[in-house]
Amino acid sequence: MKVRLKSFFHFDLAKVFDRGQMELADDRPTLRDLLDEISLRSGGKVRVIDPETGEMDAEYFVLLNGREVLPSPRRLEIELHGGDEVGIGMMHFWGGG
């Protein structure tokens, strides 16, 4: 199953994001599955899930089909569907150039 990806990071993630989509092996993957896969493929550079808490790191924002995934007990267990669009970015300071 394929999901579409949008990324907003200050470094190049061509191998992970540039095709704009990611194939997930599981038939009924969750947002957690996708974020784990991204962490794996990015060599840990994009680690949205805090390994200590198992929850989303506050330094990231995640959008699912244009809507932000806001804090809730089971937000990472949201089931993804083929064609869903997931956007990921960081909340770090962005400069004036």
Place this chain on the structure above:
Amino acid sequence: MLTREDLERYDRQIRYEGFGEDGQRKLKASHVVVAGVGGIGCPASMYLACAGVGRITVIDHEYVDLSNLNRQVLHWEEDVGGQKAVSAATKLKRLNRSIEVEPITAEITGANAGHLIRGASAVLDAMDNFETRAILNQACVVEGIPFIHGGVWGLCGQVTTIIPGKTPCLACIYPQRPEEHRPFPVFGVTPAMVAITQVIEAIKLIAGFGRLLAGQMLYINQATMDFCFREVLRRPDCPVCGNRSEG
């Protein structure tokens, strides 16, 4: 009032339905403060000047460095070592002699921010550090002045328009001081794209047409040409704008 030269100079934008001569008059009567004339502030102030914003104040306390020249397009080789605000204002005046451009070489602080922006139609955020952004955000909320935020990082950019009392302020979006990396990687084209987005926000806001990025953060990634909007929310407990409502 628009002169015959104004009507000729701004003819192409006056033709835009919904803007017209009335919009041009509003721009001519407006005052925009550009806080920082670096990668964002240079192209932003150029397009404000070209559009006919009647008064532009450019504020920067830094001096031009050779490493600025890949992106800070108002500063040229001959300006290295000079004051950025003066360098920028000199070029802007040559670009459009019919407008007023005021350079201020000063650091924006909690003590002077209110005075520097008072009476402005809008403040464009082109700062390179979070502390000064937070100061400007607070001053804009206190003065009731729209604050058009823009930021870049690598090939990514973000823009939102903050209307005091109506939309989230910067402190709502960043309740904690975010991590800063300086110097950070940047090409000239990324701050330019952010800057022109901020400028069209200012023009729409002043002239009163279109829809603003109010309550929304626009994210751009030029590496992948991804764009997205993220809804940003007011925090009732925000220490800066929490108890304010639109006047």
